[in-house]
Amino acid sequence: MSGESLSDAQLNSLFEAARWAPSTYNEQEWRFLYAHRDSEHWSTFFDLLMEANQTWCEKAAVLVVVVSHKVFERNGKPNPVHTFDAGAAFENLCLQGAAMNLVVHGMAGFNRGNARRELNVPDDYEVEAMIAIGPPGDPAELPEQLQEREVPTGRKSIDEIRCEGPFSF
DSSP states (O other): OOOOOOHHHHHHHHHHHTTTTGGGGGOOEEEEEEEETTTTTHHHHTTTOOOOHHHHHHTTTEEEEEEEESSHHHHHHBOTTTTHHHHHHHHHHHHHHHHOOOEEEEEEOOHHHHHHHTOOOOEEEEEEEEEEEEEOGGGGGGGGGTTOOOSSOOOOHHHOOOOOSSOOO
């Protein structure tokens, strides 16, 4: 990422796209906790990342922690698809980011327990993922081992991801 900042309007455009994702009973159970790079909260979010992700994200404009409500607001019963619905919101955010020529990079490489504690996430919310967002940078500025990963990855064929009838992969 380039190190350029994002305006509140740009960030709100991303969250607006996420807001319109489908969800069970329209619960919209995802929540986005975030910090701009030059804000008082940046180091808290940055320190949640594993070392390799810190190297990759040091020039991100914004870091986000995605959480999802594990129970339905309407009746307090467990929501078995809160993670699925939060993923739909993340995808909308990613698509909007692509339309805005931004890098939106989801990550699992962070300390979830520390995120829960440091960000005061209640027990009825699941800490799902982190996201780094920012304008694209020059891959040549990354450490060599990360430069090697900056290539498009292949995709499985359709026959590898679908089957009619019972599971037979």
